Amino acid sequence: MERRNVDIIGKLDWLTILIVVVIMVCGWFSICGASADMENPDLFSFATRPGKQMVWILCAFVLGAVMLFITQNFYNSYAYIIYIALLLLLLVTIFVAKDTKGSRSWLNLGPVSLQPAEFAKFATALALAKFVDRFDFNPSHMGDLLKACAVFVVPMLLIICQNETGSALVYLAFLLVLYREGMTGSVLFLGFCAILFFILEIKFSPVSFGEQPFQLGTWLVLTIIQLLEAWMIWLMSHNRSLSLMVLGIGVGGMLLGLAVSLSIVPFKVTWLQVALIAITSAYIIFRALKDIARRYIWVAVFAIGSVGYLYSVDYAFNDILKPHQRTRINVILGLEDDPKGAGYNVNQSLIAIGSGGLTGKGFMKGTQTKLKYVPEQDTDFIFCTVGEEQGFKGSVFVLLLYLSLLLRLIFLAERQSSVFGRVYGYSVVCILLFHLFINIGMVLGITPVIGIPLPFFSYGGSSLWGFTILLAVFLRIDCERTTSY
DSSP: OHHHHHHHHHHSOHHHHHHHHHHHHHHHHHHHHHHOOSSSOOTTOTTSHHHHHHHHHHHHHHHHHHHHTSOHHHHHHTHHHHHHHHHHHHHHHHHHSOOBTTBOOOEEETTEEEOHHHHHHHHHHHHHHHHHTSTTOOTTSHHHHHHHHHHHHHHHHHHHHTTOHHHHHGGGGHHHHHHHTTOOTHHHHHHHHHHHHHHHHHHHTTOBSTTSSSBHHHHHHHHHHHHHHHHHHHHHHOOHHHHHHHHIIIIIHHHHHHHHHHHTOOOOHHHHHHHHHHHHHHHHHHHHHHTTOTHHHHHHHHHHHHHHHHHHHHHIIIIISOHHHHHHHHHHTTSOOOTTTTTHHHHHHHHHHHHHTTTOSOTTOOHHHHTTOSTTTTTTTTHHHHHHHHHHHHHHHHHHHHHHHHHHHHHHHHTOSSHHHHHHHHHHHHHHHHHHHHHHHHHTTSSOOOOOOOTTTSSOHHHHHHHHHHHHHHHHHHHTTTOOO
């Protein structure tokens, strides 16, 4: 045991640990600037948020050290058991947790409150790594891909039941892990199309095409579907005649109908587009059966499925999303101006960041943060504290720290000798990347406000401990990268 401990200390990637420690320190100073009382700046009292965060950080070091002394063989052997245990904890949380700001995701353990969703990330990463590490796993096989997706979709659904949609969306980062392992890019393409169609429909559905009896948003999406049909045929087979025929029937017919509607008899051109998509899809299926080219069928499935998805967007937006979620999306898309409601957090955050200028106002001298104008300024919106107190230079420094951490973790993931280690490593990278992108994006007003913390930086014990476990397990796996099990 002593020899093994010495080897672990020697093989640990201390550069990664150093970067994380610097991020924690910067986060602690930002928490001080955001929440410390100027009249009584006792930064180390447990009664203050800086003091509590110091305790969380010290406990994180202890927790991380404990995780480092557990062998990779244990994590590999008990990955599914750990995963199931966390799923059960997520399920129990739905029924026993108290309602906190509309969500039931926090468990009260005496003086400490913990959020199981933060700890389920490392368990899900272990289970996914274990599943992908099977000798017969094939990411291009639909059955294997669906099973792998189920590994992170199940905790997503449980967290959504806790009314923590933001935390649940983080689990979509595992799709990037599967893409690294050979999943076809078509899955990411479908995800991109779903987001694009949703935004176009919601953004432009209130807009009419001049005086025509149809909405600009629906017309735009259907036109894109028609163009993609022809492009996908060309991409799959370079069959120029077929792709030109699909393009001519779809887009040509739409343009002819649009000309008739504009100059002779106004009618819903979008209905004509749906009919043309049905005709071209039927023809594509016919050619697929005739030429024994089953890949063409997927083009037809994509087109028909996209039309169905398009006409379900309004229902999902108006009848499934909650009012505050709809308002946030409308504010992001510029459909509503709600500076005192849903847009208040973002507006105040932008004011705080902008007031910092190049060099900032100095430590604990930020007026926006000290006067509590920015809600959640030491948790979800803590980056605005960096912008106000440390300015553009300080913000760039923090972003460079995260960039260094991500690049280092990618390097560590690529040098793993096992699929298990590589998949787990990329899971860590993708989760951190998702948190970083969404958190900074919502502070700058370019992504919806979904309430997720900045890794190792925001105030809170659950998120800090969850990220610490996530990273410490990978560092331990990296120590044994040359050891077979």
